[in-house]
Amino acid sequence: MGKFRLLLLGVLLHVFVGAMANEGMWIPTLLKKYNIEEMQQMGFRLSADDVYSINHNSMKDAVVLFGRGCTGELVSNQGLLLTNHHCGYSQIQSHSSLENDYLTDGFWAKSKDEELSNPGLEVRFLDRMEDVSAQVFAGTDSLKEAEKQSAMAENIQLIEKEAKIDDRFDAVVKPIFKGNQYFLYVYKVYRDVRLVGAPPSAIGKFGGDTDNWMWPRHTGDFSIFRVYADKNNEPADYSPDNVPYTPKKFFPISLKGVQPEDFVLIFGFPGTTNEYLPSDAVELLMQQSNPDRIKIRSRKLDILRSQMEADPKVRIQYASKYASTSNSWKRWQGEIRGLKRMNALDMKHRFERDFENWYQQSEALTHRYAGVLPAFEKLYTELRPYDRAYNYYSEIVFRGTDIWTLANQLPRNKGAWSAASAEAQQKLKQKLRTAIKNHFKNYHQATDEQVFVALMRMLKADLDASFLPESFRTLLEKYPDEKLLKKVYRKSLLTDQSKLTALIDQLDGKQIERLQKDPLVALYDQLRGYFLSNIERPYREINLEIGKQQKTYMAGIMAMKEGQALYPDANLTLRVAYGKVEGYKPADGVVYKHYTTLKGIIEKDNPEIYDYDVPQHLRDLYDAKDFGRYGDDDRMPVAFTASVHTTGGNSGSPAINANGELIGINFDRCWEGTMSDIMFDPDQCRNIMVDIRYVLFLIDKFAGAGYLLDEMKLVTE
Numbered sequence: 001m002g003k004f005r006l007l008l009l010g011v012l013l014h015v016f017v018g019a020m021a022n023e024g025m026w027i028p029t030l031l032k033k034y035n036i037e038e039m040q041q042m043g044f045r046l047s048a049d050d051v052y053s054i055n056h057n058s059m060k061d062a063v064v065l066f067g068r069g070c071t072g073e074l075v076s077n078q079g080l081l082l083t084n085h086h087c088g089y090s091q092i093q094s095h096s097s098l099e100n101d102y103l104t105d106g107f108w109a110k111s112k113d114e115e116l117s118n119p120g121l122e123v124r125f126l127d128r129m130e131d132v133s134a135q136v137f138a139g140t141d142s143l144k145e146a147e148k149q150s151a152m153a154e155n156i157q158l159i160e161k162e163a164k165i166d167d168r169f170d171a172v173v174k175p176i177f178k179g180n181q182y183f184l185y186v187y188k189v190y191r192d193v194r195l196v197g198a199p200p201s202a203i204g205k206f207g208g209d210t211d212n213w214m215w216p217r218h219t220g221d222f223s224i225f226r227v228y229a230d231k232n233n234e235p236a237d238y239s240p241d242n243v244p245y246t247p248k249k250f251f252p253i254s255l256k257g258v259q260p261e262d263f264v265l266i267f268g269f270p271g272t273t274n275e276y277l278p279s280d281a282v283e284l285l286m287q288q289s290n291p292d293r294i295k296i297r298s299r300k301l302d303i304l305r306s307q308m309e310a311d312p313k314v315r316i317q318y319a320s321k322y323a324s325t326s327n328s329w330k331r332w333q334g335e336i337r338g339l340k341r342m343n344a345l346d347m348k349h350r351f352e353r354d355f356e357n358w359y360q361q362s363e364a365l366t367h368r369y370a371g372v373l374p375a376f377e378k379l380y381t382e383l384r385p386y387d388r389a390y391n392y393y394s395e396i397v398f399r400g401t402d403i404w405t406l407a408n409q410l411p412r413n414k415g416a417w418s419a420a421s422a423e424a425q426q427k428l429k430q431k432l433r434t435a436i437k438n439h440f441k442n443y444h445q446a447t448d449e450q451v452f453v454a455l456m457r458m459l460k461a462d463l464d465a466s467f468l469p470e471s472f473r474t475l476l477e478k479y480p481d482e483k484l485l486k487k488v489y490r491k492s493l494l495t496d497q498s499k500l501t502a503l504i505d506q507l508d509g510k511q512i513e514r515l516q517k518d519p520l521v522a523l524y525d526q527l528r529g530y531f532l533s534n535i536e537r538p539y540r541e542i543n544l545e546i547g548k549q550q551k552t553y554m555a556g557i558m559a560m561k562e563g564q565a566l567y568p569d570a571n572l573t574l575r576v577a578y579g580k581v582e583g584y585k586p587a588d589g590v591v592y593k594h595y596t597t598l599k600g601i602i603e604k605d606n607p608e609i610y611d612y613d614v615p616q617h618l619r620d621l622y623d624a625k626d627f628g629r630y631g632d633d634d635r636m637p638v639a640f641t642a643s644v645h646t647t648g649g650n651s652g653s654p655a656i657n658a659n660g661e662l663i664g665i666n667f668d669r670c671w672e673g674t675m676s677d678i679m680f681d682p683d684q685c686r687n688i689m690v691d692i693r694y695v696l697f698l699i700d701k702f703a704g705a706g707y708l709l710d711e712m713k714l715v716t717e
Ligand code: ARG
Pocket: 086, 208, 209, 212, 213, 323, 324, 326, 327, 648, 651, 667, 668, 669
């Protein structure tokens, strides 16, 4: 009997654990309330306080917001930091030249003296976070919407100002739950962060855009940095006198590897999700916004690809632009596919019926919530044409062509220029010189001209005439492609680096006038002006109204789910997500394992294809099975998947095991689960991590930089 009951308990427990969805990006201060019990049932051996505490050192002290949109983690008591290769990409590129091509060959500082400084790169440690809703809403209850907004903005400013004790800190107040609550985040910002090591792109970007967002994956997507501080361990600008930062906490690294069902925690800075959208919004996304953006970028990528294939110099110049253009382009496609497969619209509709049934139980609730869904329907119908125009302008005019990205940075306002102090003028000039230099470094005129013509034609063809200035339409009707280029593009100062730099050197009111009259700049300004008054303004106004409704809808959902754990959408603040190591079944008859190995890299090896050109030394290590203590019997693990809810910004996040040890670095998601920003499917959504043993193997065996491991704490038992 006793045995039977135990067995039954086991079965029940298993069912319970097995049924647990791994959806959610949770607030670290609320783990105790919502998550820790479940986490421990899933295998986690530590406490909520071990993850986040302000009274003693905790994991949060070893996790940083890296740059503007990635995560990094500390792995030594000398400030050593791990993140992704694609997160350090622009730093690695900025130190690269034809003689020292670190993108191609990799980079390894042999001592601290050789580490490379990165002006502008910052890492943020979360000092503390707290719910400040009461202060934000204080005194705003009886105000009308517009006044309410500005009163809240004032409150927020005050809270931030008070929290930012001095310039070592940054303080931001951010809305969660669609503005139903507000949190204050105080960061300590370290400004001297140096590049320590990076594998060659053939490893760090192995598989390139072909394998991006896909499993099975074989990318060694990591790079190493070091955080520096002044003599008191405090933030400081770069100085040769700075010393390695001593973190309050760093992650020990596990060499034990992973097994299916193992608990995994991802601790990082997820950027944006939209899990509480109404069906009308999801419909617009699937039917119009994503398809529009995909169409525009497909055209651009086709041109870039053919130009890059024809000329190795262009390939280098456009590598990073291609990667960033294609990254979202590919994800949007996966997103539509995943949402369709989930019948996302049906699910949203069903949820909305539940919502209606819920509020109809009382008059007060009906009064509060009955207007929301009809309002969404009306507002999203109104938004539809503006959404198209908005996406076309932002994809084509504001980030489509190199030349207009440059145009956007040049000064046009004579009044503002003459009002600026001499010092401010000098500063601006210097900034512009740098911008111009950076632009021309990666600019190939023939390529950009092709993109320019193709995208202008698309803008004209696909947008309703009412969304385009008359002059632009006539211009495009009047001239065939070649003539258009001659009349506008090639007549522009912006195609000539020396003339443009000379203009900036003598920048004054007259030179600004010259810029205003430049045919490309003038056309850009015309489009921009038209956009701001005829598209952006109504688009923003409708969205403001949508935001208001979304706030009410969210409040309703929270009330309806009262007592249940609910997580707010990602907003680039520190979150805890957890799940377990597992593969998945992407299609009928197909089963994906949870891990890949070096064998797969050798299988993909193809010197003819840029994305799959395996470095000889890696081939040799494979042939010799020289995996050191990092291998798993005769296999060298490379990447693995888990069912953890992650998104953009989680790149570089530590993957942590049940004991709080580092087992991998998060860098991507699987194709079938890319809709997780809108709707999470526990069956199909998997995050991808590079196995920490592959990272160590590469540092030690491939790069011969094993001395870096001496500062780390490796755990084998
Ligand atoms: N998909 C990953 C993310 O969103 C990796 C992107 C970088 N890699 C690339 N091939 N573009 O950041």
